[in-house]
Amino acid sequence: MKKNKSEKLYNAITDIDERFIEEAKGKIKNKAPSYVKWAMSAACLCIAAALGFAAINYIGRVNENEPVDISSDKQDAITEPSEGFSPYSSEPEEVKDNSESDGTVKYSELALPETEDNEELLNMPVTSEDIAMFDENMLKNQTDKIVEGKITNLYVKEYKYDVYDDKFGEGSVLHNILKTVVYEVAVDRTWYGDDISGQTIVIEDSTASCFDPLLTLKKGMKCVLPVYVYGEKLSVGDEYAGGDITRAGIYSSIYPFQPPIQVTTDGSYLVCGYWKTLTAKNAKKVIMDETYDGSYRNFMYLVDKDTFEQQMKVLIEKI
Amino acid sequence: MDDPEIVKLLFERSESAISELDVKYGTYCRNIAVNILTVESDAEECVNDVYFKTWNSIPPQKPVKLSTWLGRVTRNTAIDMWRKNHRQKRYSGIEEILDELEDCIPSSDNVENEIEGKELAEALNSWLAFLTRGDRVLFVRRYWYGEKVNKLAGEYGISDKKLAKKLYRLRQSLKAALEKEGYLL
Missing domain, CATH: 1.10.10.10 (Winged helix-like DNA-binding domain superfamily/Winged helix DNA-binding domain)
Incomplete structure (x- = not known):
């Protein structure tokens, strides 16, 4: 009798929405890049560390309100954030000048649009762990769209959710706090993927770009952004036990740990040197102002519109 | 070959449609069948049945998403085989599920x-x-x-x-x- 019922359920599963069937097919292609998932988890741990003892007491059992006794080895799971921020374990090596041009341009002379800083974003907790350096190959089989558009809104979102974690006892849950960066982009060009020009999309990242006050994401900035469809819910990476994990937007950046490609008001592109293809031709090295104390002093290039268009085509061929 | 081209070949009653289906979706269908039936030879028979059913169903049907459509046909065919044979054979895949x-x-x-x-x-x-x-x-x-x-x-x-x-x-x-x-x- 029970068998008949489970067979009935099994048959009904055959007819579930094809979106779900497609979503699960070739799952590897659509899953978040591993370094992104890892970074989210690390950022989460750092927040836990920042919250100190209060965060540790946040751990509770499903049916009991009493905090669980945590031995010292379990506390080791909490990562201390480092002083200051570097997106890499050490200062990055200077990118080789891969441009054919020796031209330079001063950052202060770039025609950049008026933008608004977001203090909350700049003060977000950060991970102290290593993050793989950007490589254009990261775009392969991961990118759903490359869009160009203006950031019309930007804010920090906070999630509170629980996951089951038996290491604190059978049936215990771990309370988590996670902050993300949400930004709305009015798309005026789709470089790659189905055309969504004219639409506004919402991108949500686990981290605040490069954590460089000058070059990070800002409202009013016009950018070129490679994104993938992350989904409607936060991937909590463990056994979800409760809390609202509905994301503000379905898209995430392929690699949010470096300055976004910016479009200047005269149509050129300010590109980080790790974009080897995009900076391979006619790229002028950007000389940062003396007062600049970020990590990208020798990393930024200005590429004219025609070259960028040509090189973007080359890049898209590779992905 | 793109899905619309395969469907077009089926509409034209070209037998090459089946070999193109096998090239593009053979492994996909076989995996679903093996996961349910466990027995390789039965899974192979199931996939052949799927191709036969596809040939008979398209036209008149014109699937919007060929992969999902084939997946569903494979699942249903494998379930039918399980129903028919499970008294004689143990298909551990579906039994466990x-x-x-x-x-x-x-x-x-x-x-x-x-x-x-x-x-x-x-x-x-x-x-x-x-x-x-x-x-x-x-x-x-x-x-x-x-x-x-x-x-x-x-x-x-x-x-x-x-x-x-x-x-x-x-x-x-x-x-x-x-x-x-x-x-x-």
């Missing part, structure tokens, strides 16, 4: 209406839409594609036991959702 799905059957004390095929699929869709993407993908991989627990555990980088526990929680969640709606299977 059916055993697991028993956990999802709502208790008859709390339910009012017997739910039928399409309505049940709708209830499943609503429940799946509520899940996190990771949980939804896991459920569909296990219970639609029939992927083995140990294979999934390997891919997720967790132990078989932990994955089985995760699946158990998902089944309990589905059971609770069906009970909440007052459904009886």
Whole structure:
């Protein structure tokens, strides 16, 4: 009798929405890049560390309100954030000048649009762990769209959710706090993927770009952004036990740990040197102002519109 | 070859459509069939039946998404084979899945209406839409594609036991959702 019922359920599963069937097919292609998932988890741990003892007491059992006794080895799971921020374990090596041009341009002379800083974003907790350096190959089989558009809104979102974690006892849950960066982009060009020009999309990242006050994401900035469809819910990476994990937007950046490609008001592109293809031709090295104390002093290039268009085509061929 | 071209060949009654189907979707269909039937030779027979059914169904049918359509036909064909043969043969793939799905059957004390095929699929869709993407993908991989627990555990980088526990929680969640709606299977 029970068998008949489970067979009935099994048959009904055959007819579930094809979106779900497609979503699960070739799952590897659509899953978040591993370094992104890892970074989210690390950022989460750092927040836990920042919250100190209060965060540790946040751990509770499903049916009991009493905090669980945590031995010292379990506390080791909490990562201390480092002083200051570097997106890499050490200062990055200077990118080789891969441009054919020796031209330079001063950052202060770039025609950049008026933008608004977001203090909350700049003060977000950060991970102290290593993050793989950007490589254009990261775009392969991961990118759903490359869009160009203006950031019309930007804010920090906070999630509170629980996951089951038996290491604190059978049936215990771990309370988590996670902050993300949400930004709305009015798309005026789709470089790659189905055309969504004219639409506004919402991108949500686990981290605040490069954590460089000058070059990070800002409202009013016009950018070129490679994104993938992350989904409607936060991937909590463990056994979800409760809390609202509905994301503000379905898209995430392929690699949010470096300055976004910016479009200047005269149509050129300010590109980080790790974009080897995009900076391979006619790229002028950007000389940062003396007062600049970020990590990208020798990393930024200005590429004219025609070259960028040509090189973007080359890049898209590779992905 | 693109799906519309394969469908066009089927409409033109060109036998090359079947070889193109096999090139593009042979492994996909075989995997689904093997996951359900376990026995390789039966899975092969199942896939041949799928091609035969495809030849007879297109036209008049014109699937919007050929891969999903083929997946469904493969699943249904494999289930038919299981029904026909399970007294003589043990197909551990589907048997294990059916055993697991028993956990999802709502208790008859709390339910009012017997739910039928399409309505049940709708209830499943609503429940799946509520899940996190990771949980939804896991459920569909296990219970639609029939992927083995140990294979999934390997891919997720967790132990078989932990994955089985995760699946158990998902089944309990589905059971609770069906009970909440007052459904009886």
